[in-house]
Amino acid sequence: MNKRVVAVLLAGVMAVSTLTACGSQKTEETAAPEEPQVENDGQETSDSAYPMTFDNYGREVTITQKPQKVLTLGPNCTELFAALGLGDYVVGRSLINHSRGPLPEYADVVDNIPELNYSSATREAILTSGADFIYALDWEISDEGCNIEEVESYGMNVYVNSATTLEEQYQEILDIGKIFGVEETAEAFVEDQKTRIAAVQEKVKDQEPVKVLVYDSGNDGVFTCSGTNFESLLVGFAGGDNIFKDLNEKQWVTVSYEEVLARNPDVILIHDYDSPSVEEKIQEIKSNPTLSQLDCVKNERFATITLESVLAGDRMAYAVESMASEFYPELFTK
Incomplete structure (x- = not known):
């Protein structure tokens, strides 16, 4: 075999090797981790x-x-x-x-x-x-x-x-x-x-606002939400009136039992989360010498809402609907 033929054959082998190497590299790139596949109604962000x-x-x-x-x-x-x-x-x-x-x-x-x-x-x-x-x-x-x-x-x-x-x-x-x-x-x-939310507002617009005490917990007073708290806003859209909406320095405040008695809520809205339970909180309220004097406690006017429902997020309408149905049960009975 002359030198010219050998050179041609070697060139061919090198070319095949190069193509094979490129093919292997492409395969590795294709095998890289894929991005999460998420349903997005056909929407794309380039x-x-x-x-x-x-x-x-x-x-x-x-x-x-x-x-x-x-x-x-x-x-x-x-x-x-x-x-x-x-x-x-x-x-x-x-x-x-x-x-x-x-x-x-x-x-x-x-x-x-x-x-x-x-x-x-x-x-x-x-x-x-x-x-x-x-x-x-x-x-x-x-x-x-x-x-x-x-x-x-x-x-x-x-x-x-x-x-x-x-x-x-x-x-x-x-x-x-x-x-x-x-x-x-x-x-x-x-x-x-x-x-x-607009549908609820339309339904309660002619009602006298219900005076609401938000009860998260009680110890040396009632831990409740102020007027700057997102929950206070939702209470308002549901036809309620947070009795401590005038407190605006912090989102969460502790108020005295005597101040709660003086403001005389119509209903107590109790937060529901892991501990203590709603039932335990109601018992705390009923056994408290001051809170037990409230008419709403004597008449057992308690409403409940899960804590995550009154945090700003996806449950705004859900929270307003849920609270309104408890504030005005006569308007929302099916």
Whole structure:
């Protein structure tokens, strides 16, 4: 075999080897982990849509690409992701102890999301989670535990849930929808909330507002919500009047039993979460020398609401409907 033929054959072998190597490289790239497959009603967010910048209660949040691993710190935050069809993105949730469980329509999604922490999320759990985005109740991510600056230094974007008005919460929902490319779903969800709340308001508009004491717990007084608390807003939309709405320094306040007696509520709205139970709280109220003097206690005018239902999130309409049906049972009997 002459040298010319040998050279041609060698060139052919090298060419085949090169093509084979490229084919192997392409196969490895194709086998890379896929992004979460999430139902989004055909909506798409192209890479060109990023970066996105949002005003999150005075903080500027810039999203450079669609998040892939999310922590939802608070049952309201978790359920909102489920409501928007984004449950597959969530790799950890917290404050399960503040929940009586998700609404039935979201139960399958929420129950399949791993627990980051049963109670409040710990600093270590957050920082080692591998998440790239956090949607958190404002009191779940603070200087007392893992603060925003530290989390961001680990490459996690933080969007804080801190709404005190319906419009603020609607904007949070629309922002989450935009970040994850489900804007139409978010817009439809907001419109549904508005329609349902308006229907309740129409039904109770001619009624005298019911004076409401929100009873979270009692010890050296009653731990209740102030006028700046999102729950106070929901009570108002349900036809109630928070008797401590004039207190505005903090969202949660402790008031004396004597002050409750002086303001004389028509109904006591009791928070339902892990412990103590609603039944135990009612017994506390009935056995209290001061609270037992209230007419609403003598007449057993107690209403209940699960704690996650009065946090800003996906349950605004649900909470308003539930409370109104207890404030005005005669209007909402089927």
